Amino acid sequence: MPLTYKNIEPLIITEKNSFSKWLGYFGLGIGVLLLLVSIQMFVNIQQLLQENNPRKSGGYDFISISKTITNANMGKDNTFTTSDLAALKNQPTIQGVAPLISNKFRVRATAGDIIPFSTDLFLESIDNNFIDTVPPTFTWQPGQMVVPIIFSSDFLEMYNVFAPAQGLPQLSPKTISSVNIILECSGPYGTQNFKGNIVALSDRINSLLVPKSFMNWSNYRFMQDTSVHASRVYIKTKDANDPKLISYLEQQNYHLNKEKIKFSRIKSILQNIVSALGVFGIFVIVLALMLFSFYLQLMIAKSKDNLRLLLTLGYSPDWLAKSVAKTWLPVYLSIIVGALILTEILHLLFMQLSFVNTANLSFVLNWSVWLTAIFLFGLTLFINLNLVKKELKTIL
């Protein structure tokens, strides 16, 4: 017979059907499955909700706040002062602040021949890095007669609702850029017409945004006033649901549109649930490995005399340890592969759910799931080998 572990296995594994062994296998299987599924679901939720969330970019939430209007402060100046803005900037939960600067002069807009429509408008401007869609054409210099405008998607939607009743044509996001808008800007210091050109739609900011350079120039040109009195401020934060942030805003009597961060709240709750599931999975894996190590210790204790004799006869302790540890390699591999298959099935079932947009998700499991599975496989083998080596040392 050749020198293989199989030939000496009966001397080491004297008991084939140990309850603790099977319980260990079962626990390990459940734990690995829970962990892999929770990672995949975490990624799924992250991808699904991130795709549909215009407020979020680069891992930050951009939310608008304004001062709460009450009977007591109604009619007073409820704009943000310089010290209000400085206090906001100093909050550890806030990574950036940008006031929405509005026009102080009068703006009247007509849409030319295509849309027989004219109205007074308000324009606003904000730092470009707070806008979700900034095309390269969104710039303005004095002397330029065309003013680029970023139009709110919500406004376009509202327009399309009332347009048919008013006998106006409905517009698609693509055709809106071809609408010629004449902006008639006037104030005590003069009047001037500009051509407005819608260059992008914003899902984040409900306003008509013009470049900051145009706003500063025209406020001075028509009103000789460049002071900043913003009634709306956008803040950049890592987590719009941070209780510290919400508590601070409430203390300051700032109004935050909670409906706007509903997605984040749902996502946060769902991710907390799957995270808890993942932690539970890790806990079960640790328990299973502990149980399995007890079985291993018991097994080695039972075959102590045989192992000692094998070592006395010249069997290498390293070879014995590796051979004993390798016995469970197919078992661990089956558990990990089985858990991966079940995770894939659950992932495919998740994709069948009606609210899931499959275009955002891959049919293949996320790389982090594969990496975790490989890591767990390596970890179990490492623990096994070291445990067997340690036990063998005790009997030498």
Added chain:
Amino acid sequence: MMRIELRNVTPDYIEKEKWDASQIWEKTITINKGEHLHIVAPSGSGKTSLIHFIYGLRKDYSGSVYYDNTDIKNLSVESFSVFRQNKISIIFQDLRLFENQTVKENIEIKRILDPYHKPEAITEMAKKLGIEKKLNQLAKKCSYGEQQRIAIIRALMQPFDFLLLDEPYSHLDDENRKKAMELIYEECEKRNAAMVFADLKALDFLKDERIVYL
């Protein structure tokens, strides 16, 4: 491996007065490859301890045991396993068989480590020692004399430069002792190996041996 050297070896548990007359304890003894050394001593004088010191099973002694120029106290368990696979073999006084394995399996477990003989050699040697019909029997069902012969064949399955024998014939009659001794001589000659034989008294059928008293 060319030689084993004992330098001032004394077991920790023996009082100084008891080793004054010894030719081994606290002396320097060299055993060269190909040599036959016969250690003679009464029961309880430390024969088994000495064999175990040489084989590296125990370290409760002062002085040093050298395999060539290596003090075996410095050898790792892993290094010992290499020596035990193809440099040094042993027949234990307490035999140390796997009782729930068959006779053949007991011998094969040693042979497969570093096969010096083909598997057929097991049957041939078993025939020579009169246990060929016991090959498929569990070791625990064999008599002590048969078990001694199993242990002898097992020790001869590997390559070795030194063979340690600790009262290997205690339960064999004269005829079987001679057969076993002939087989051991034959196998040692094939390898030009040294034999370190520990027993209660000098045996008349040993040849070319150096006798030392413990």
